Amino acid sequence: MTLTLAQLHSADVAEATQLLDGIYEHSPWIAAQAMSERPFKSLAHLKHAMATVVNTASAQAQLDLIRAHPELAGKAMVSKSLTAESTHEQSKAGLTQCTPEEFARIQQLNADYNARFGHPFILAVRGARGTGLSKQEIIDTFARRLENHPDFERAEALRNIHRIAEIRLNDKFGVEPTLGNDVWDWQERLSQHTDPGYEELGQLTVTYLTDAHRACAQRISHWMRDCGFDEVEIDAVGNVVGRYKGAHDNARYLITGSHYDTVRNGGKYDGRLGIFVPMACVRELHRENRRLPFGMEVVAFAEEEGQRYKATFLGSGALIGDFRNEWLDQKDADGITLREAMQHAGLCIDDIPRLKRNAADYLGFVEVHIEQGPVLNELDIPLGVVTSINGGQRYVCEMTGMASHAGTTPMNRRRDAAVGVAELALYVEQRAAQDGDSVATIGQLNVPNGSINVVPGRCLFSLDMRAPTNAQRDALVADILARLDEIARRRGLHYKAELAMSASAAPSAPEWQRRWENAVDALGLPLFRMPSGAGHDAMKIHEILPQAMLFVRGLNSGISHNPLESTTSDDMQLAVDAFSHLLEQLAREHA
Structure with a gap:
């Protein structure tokens, strides 16, 4: 029977919890607590209310929820002891029809994952479209997430649990995101x-x-x-x-x-x-x-x-x-001008104005x-x-010092261009964080012709600085360029900073x-x-x-x-x- 929000609103907490049984694996406390948010404006409101209960729960309660889920293609599937919901999901992803090689690979991933994180790997195997991920997509995601930090991976497991719950709620309420x-x-x-x-x-x-x-x-x-x-x-x-x-x-x-x-x-x-x-x-x-x-x-x-x-x-x-x-005279990597590309495409350049x-x-x-x-x-x-769309400025920069022997140049007599940029990079990170919404990045950093035994005499780098308002952006840029100048003077270095792009905030x-x-x-x-x-x-x-x-x-x-x-x-x-x-x-x- 298709559930409605009206039924959920008219039921007492115990009845409502039973109506939502199975949405979060073996965890009826989530539905029970979410009922305090009634009445729900929409199914999306219910989904968020249940997710919020989980996200505000204790770390132990969250871990217990993760551990309440079965492994993918694990012992519970083999012994046919999965919940009806999990059986449907794993079957839809083809995990009940694994080849011996696929099954062995997933079993090894399960073992490696549990050893690293102490809980089962959780993935919404019905995927972003709801029709089911392929077995190869599942295996690739499994292997990729093994490299995550444990704190991040626990949060990612919870996000996948919320996605599983979303799809189960869609099924229970008979909702299909058709458009x-x-x-x-x-x-x-x-x-x-x-x-x-x-x-x-x-x-x-x-x-x-x-x-x-x-x-x-x-x-x-x-x-x-x-x-x-x-x-x-x-x-x-x-x-x-x-x-x-x-x-x-x-x-x-x-x-x-x-x-x-x-x-x-x-x-x-x-x-x-x-x-x-x-x-x-x-x-x-x-x-x-x-x-x-x-x-x-x-x-x-x-x-x-x-x-x-x-x-x-x-x-x-x-x-x-x-x-x-x-x-129109710009050329791409193959030497084709923009004019030639537009003409080849049949575009009328004279009509652009x-x-x-x-x-x-x-x-x-x-x-x-x-x-x-x-x-x-x-x-x-x-x-x-x-x-707001952040305003930004980009600079292409060069720091110049003195290349010298890495073994014979004392530390207090070096003019190391790369270390000067490294010091700037730390300041860039610290300064942008002061504003909250500002961001600043040194995305390119290169020591041309660098050698393992040479103090860097030259370092090329970029600066990308963005903020929600022009005034905030300009203050960020001014502070970073001032620190660049101060670092260069103190370290006996020289620099060039060429403005490559400037965009106003919107x-x-x-x-x-x-x-x-x-x-x-x-x-x-x-x-x-x-x-x-x-x-x-x-x-x-x-x-x-x-x-x-x-x-x-x-x-x-x-x-x-x-x-x-x-x-x-x-x-x-x-x-x-x-x-x-x-x-x-x-x-x-x-x-």
């Missing part, structure tokens, strides 16, 4: 296109105007037409633009979207999630034969990552009139994006409302941020506000229109720019629901 599954499937199918040299390695790489990039554009354009967009075009820089008209001819448009290019060997969801979530919303409007008081313009931006050419934000930049003709949007024709810009960080994942919160427009907040609250989710440390297309559109972003939780510590980048179809469904709610708010405001 989230569709968004998931679009991204899976789009990831089949990848650049030569990476396809053979099974890696996703789609850089600007390659064959794979143009194939992605074609596929997105076909899907937009299938969704019911009135107009679909690939514009003069390769953006795929779909327009769904409003109820009146003179209606303004809400513009939204994100990018479809990727970093090299990247993930499937960075950028692309922000294309397919609004596409799903438009498709539902079309199915209902419904027009809003405003139109929707969904843009799949052609370029954001700056992987093939040094110019970045080519797609969103063109929409605000920021396209510089000198970029016409892409600039008139702000008066638009209400604003919103963007959905995977978080690309660990915060939402660690908090077990599906959605986050972005308060604070969310208050009224648009509130709309996202209202949507998240309506879904019964906790409201979590956060800055974006990464750059996004929204920060370009911010120059002409009000903007605000919604973040979606990522799996695997929220890792991004990495093949392990992932999120669940349930969280994608919540993103679609939140976007739909934002549209309804706008419709009421403009009725």
Whole structure:
């Protein structure tokens, strides 16, 4: 029988606990304590309430919960003593049909894992889509997580337990994240296109105007037409633009979207999630034969990552009139100029100035994006409302000292360029941490022609400094550059610091941020506000229109720019629901 929230609300605690039996393995105390949060606004609210009970429990209670779970393909499976839920999950992942070699490998992993961590390996084997991981995916994840720190691994085990509980709750309540599954499937199918040299390695790489990039554009354009967009075009820089008209001819448009290019060997969801979530919303409007008081313009931006050419934000930049003709002479690694690549793709360079949007024709810009960080994942919160996109500055630097013999130069007479940079690196870490939301990184550090027995006379390094406001960023930059100067003077070193990039912060427009907040609250989710440390297309559109972003939780510590980048179809469904709610708010405001 399918359970409802109304049944859960009308039952006493003992009855409600029994109704949720089996959601958390052999641990009815979780459901019992979660009932204090009744009434639940939604199933998502119930899921979070139960997760919160676990996350606020004692370390021993958490460990007992982990140990209440069976090993994968372990003794309980062999003896057929698994719970019905565990039997179904392990069977769906094919673990009940292991080859002798697979079974032996998993048994060895179980033994190694238990010896290292003192509890069984926990993995939501039905996966992010709910249909089941392959046995190879399970084995690969098992082996990778063996390398984790014990504290991190215990938290990762709990996160997987929450995912198991989420899927079990879906089954008990008869809920299927249908639109989230569709968004998931679009991204899976789009990831089949990848650049030569990476396809053979099974890696996703789609850089600007390659064959794979143009194939992605074609596929997105076909899907937009299938969704019911009135107009679909690939514009003069390769953006795929779909327009769904409003109820009146003179209606303004809400513009939204994100990018479809990727970093090299990247993930499937960075950028692309922000294309397919609004596409799903438009498709539902079309199915209902419904027009809003405003139109929707969904843009799949052609370029954001700056992987093939040094110019970045080519797609969103063109929409605000920021396209510089000198970029056309830039060459990629194969010597192909940007002009040649655009001509080969059949793009009309002369039309690029016409892409600039008139702000008066638009209400604003919103963007959905995977978080690309660990915060939402660690908090077990599906959605986050972005308060600002960090402003940043990057410097390419060189520290120069004196190369000398490592054995004969006394420690107090060295002019060691690398040690000077090392001292700066420690200060960079300490200074950024003072601001809370600021971040600073020395991502490149190189001693050219270094030798094991030579004191480094030269060190090349980078500086990347970001903060939610320009004032905070400028103070961070000033302090770090001042410390660089002080270190160089004290150590008898010289330095150069060349500004390579400067981007202003893009604070969310208050009224648009509130709309996202209202949507998240309506879904019964906790409201979590956060800055974006990464750059996004929204920060370009911010120059002409009000903007605000919604973040979606990522799996695997929220890792991004990495093949392990992932999120669940349930969280994608919540993103679609939140976007739909934002549209309804706008419709009421403009009725």
